[in-house]
Amino acid sequence: MKSGLLIDVCPFFLRLITGLGSWVFFSALAFADSPEKDAGNWQQVAPPDYPLERKWVSSHQYPWRTIGRVNLAGRGHCSGILVGDRQVLTSAHCLWNQRNGQWFPAQYITFVAGEEQEAYQAYSNALSYRVADGFSPHTLNQSDSIRYDWAVLTLEHPLGEALGYVKPAAATQIREKQSIFQAGYRADREDVLTVESDCHIARLYDDSRVFSTSCKTLSGDSGGPVLIHHNQQWTLAGIHRGRTDKNQSLVVSINNVRRLITSD
Secondary structure, three states: OOOOOOOOOOOOOEEEEEEOOEEEEEEOOEOOOOOOOOOOOHHHOOOOOOOOOOEEOOOOOOOHHHEEEEEEOOOOEEEEEEOOOOEEEEOHHHHEEOOOOEEOOHHHEEEEEOOEOOEOOEEEEEEEEEEOOOOOOOOOOOHHHHHHOOEEEEEOOOHHHHHOOOEEOOHHHOOOOOEEEEEEOOHHHOOOOEEEEEEEEEEEEOOOOEEEEOOOOOOOOOOOEEEEEEOOEEEEEEEEEEEEOOOOEEEEEHHHOOOOOOOO
16 A cells, blocks of 8 residues: 655646657646536636537446546545446556655545535545556656556445446457547536547557547546447446647556456
């Protein structure tokens, strides 16, 4: 388990990094002290003329109820998804306290599944978490480090027993032009789950360990799932990590973490 001190961090932290032949906007946390959003003022958060294709979905239904907010003691959040009865996959950079240079303690991390305004499906504190062996918060601006930006939370309660969880997509499904769904609690509507359905994998990098998509994302989306729906089954293709200068989502492929995810 990683440990550290809990202190404030800067709101709407954005880091500009280079990699993969283009600029990448590294979006970390969406912060709870930001103004309340509604459908009429999304552009307060989104860049001017930013496409808003995302739709609000019901968190009562599968697989949406397996997706939730990874809350950091009320200070901020990322998105995450159940990948086992007690396992949640999210972004490693979300768990790093940029201000004091330490990891957030697991006991301050809560996963709230199916959060929808003041309601939710279930929640659990984290007991521990594992960060990818190759991840370093000090090399986020290096393109060859993107594939390591993932972490798996182990929850106190087996939420997946009641809510279900999403299994990894087959390696053969991680291919260009594959239709996908991008979901998360992004900053322009941070209290409900929104999904973009009309997008696809645009380009593969690093031996299919990283890929870009045509989906549009903002802060708060980090750790949010990229899903594939095929033959009436939902599978997990990866998690959102940042976005390119063309506002395309940059994704850490499930290929990086497949062996670690186990069925409880």
